[in-house]
Amino acid sequence: MKKFLDENFLLSNETAVRLYHDYAKQMPIIDYHCHLSPQEIYENKTFKNITDAWLYGDHYKWRVMRANGAEESLVTGGEGVNDYDRFMAWAKAVPNTLGNPLYHWTHLELQRFFGIYELVNEQTAPAIWEKVNAQLSGEGFGARDLIKKSNVTVICTTDDPTDSLEWHIKIKELKDFDTAVLPSFRPDKGLEINRAAFLPWVEKLGEVTGEKIANYDQFLAAVESRIHFFHSIGGRLSDHALDYVPYAETTKDEAAAIFAKALKGDKVSLEDEKKYKTFTLVFLGKQYAKNGWTMQFHINAHRNNNSRLFGKLGPDTGFDSINDSDTAQPLTRLLDALDHDDALPRTILYSLNPKDHYVLGSIVGSFQGGGIPGKMQLGAAWWFLDTKNGMLEQMDALANLGLLSKFVGMLTDSRSFLSYPRHEYFRRILCDMIGKWVEDGEAPDDMELLGSMVQDISYRNAQQYFNFA
Numbered sequence: 001m002k003k004f005l006d007e008n009f010l011l012s013n014e015t016a017v018r019l020y021h022d023y024a025k026q027m028p029i030i031d032y033h034c035h036l037s038p039q040e041i042y043e044n045k046t047f048k049n050i051t052d053a054w055l056y057g058d059h060y061k062w063r064v065m066r067a068n069g070a071e072e073s074l075v076t077g078g079e080g081v082n083d084y085d086r087f088m089a090w091a092k093a094v095p096n097t098l099g100n101p102l103y104h105w106t107h108l109e110l111q112r113f114f115g116i117y118e119l120v121n122e123q124t125a126p127a128i129w130e131k132v133n134a135q136l137s138g139e140g141f142g143a144r145d146l147i148k149k150s151n152v153t154v155i156c157t158t159d160d161p162t163d164s165l166e167w168h169i170k171i172k173e174l175k176d177f178d179t180a181v182l183p184s185f186r187p188d189k190g191l192e193i194n195r196a197a198f199l200p201w202v203e204k205l206g207e208v209t210g211e212k213i214a215n216y217d218q219f220l221a222a223v224e225s226r227i228h229f230f231h232s233i234g235g236r237l238s239d240h241a242l243d244y245v246p247y248a249e250t251t252k253d254e255a256a257a258i259f260a261k262a263l264k265g266d267k268v269s270l271e272d273e274k275k276y277k278t279f280t281l282v283f284l285g286k287q288y289a290k291n292g293w294t295m296q297f298h299i300n301a302h303r304n305n306n307s308r309l310f311g312k313l314g315p316d317t318g319f320d321s322i323n324d325s326d327t328a329q330p331l332t333r334l335l336d337a338l339d340h341d342d343a344l345p346r347t348i349l350y351s352l353n354p355k356d357h358y359v360l361g362s363i364v365g366s367f368q369g370g371g372i373p374g375k376m377q378l379g380a381a382w383w384f385l386d387t388k389n390g391m392l393e394q395m396d397a398l399a400n401l402g403l404l405s406k407f408v409g410m411l412t413d414s415r416s417f418l419s420y421p422r423h424e425y426f427r428r429i430l431c432d433m434i435g436k437w438v439e440d441g442e443a444p445d446d447m448e449l450l451g452s453m454v455q456d457i458s459y460r461n462a463q464q465y466f467n468f469a
């Protein structure tokens, strides 16, 4: 029997052990998509206690705490509940998360950051609470310290185009911090024409660009100027939440008329919403291509399912699920609209629905080219698929349909500074998968070839792909 979570965790064969320890482990991290706060990075945020670090913003943990029977006040906080109570509610849930990656992530984080090798449960929790909190209140446990310890060279945050990026700018001026913290352009609010946030967002966009937006041309010009601004601060990625992929043939005039209707405060039909999104996305894609950016599509999330709790807690609080909208037809047409004009940027396609892996994996193959290795990427296993099985399925599709060797690898997608061991988790799974091929005689025992591939996927591919300044 193997020992739980020892140095050869997830490495089931000799080749995997060599690949991980001799090649993958020492590579730095490029975390090219996450939801960390640049302000907290700049301020080197420290944590009051382990509840602050683990439970204040992590909707993955909140979901399983609810499933474990915890009252909402213990999950997201509430009157009469203190941080210790919340930690104890989490500790009570942990043993029940066996089989869920949270079980592994929790113990990896305790080992890597705090040198704690005990298993979390209600009995061990009080001592773990003391030990972790003592470390958190000492030197070396601020947000930037955790980033440094994790050997992260680049972090790409997720930012609204109207953001001033003041914290990214300030971070650049820090003397003792070498990690590049770069913004990613996420214009969802400007695309979701039927949502309540649309009009206030257009107004804000006008304010930050210094000119009131009265028509679609002005809107597009303002968005373009924000792309240039993000670029000047080092931004090289955009990101779109496409809960369904829109595509409807349209013209600029039609899109402008739909925009004008929405600007008056009227709702537009679903068909018009698709037309508006199509024209706007194609416009944006061309801008990304012109600037050498990478465009990310996060596809097929089904968000805010629980209206009662959404009303109380807002988005990203653990009430989302996987969507099953069809992607092949609209996505190929959207990408082709860009490629047709030779204006398709580097693109990463993530889907939250595993049914899409082979669909997306084959679609990316239809748009590769331009002399850019892995220009079109099948994105890493995301969110509900950020699991051992999810990663294996995503890499299986990628390897079978395209070039796993050109994969830009893993990201945390996280809101927590303690999440970097997820890269380790991914690398172990990658090394194990390749190691198994060797043990089974399906890949040569050529450590130069395999070691270099593993290092490319862990770090070098991302470094070469993203055009960071």
Ligand SMILES: O=C[C@H](O)[C@@H](O)[C@@H](O)[C@H](O)C(=O)O
Residues within 6 Å of the ligand: 035, 158, 241, 298, 301, 316, 382, 383, 413, 414, 415
């Ligand atoms: O991993 C889960 C994520 O943090 C999730 O909350 C985000 O991916 C978010 O839905 C987004 O759209 O960017």
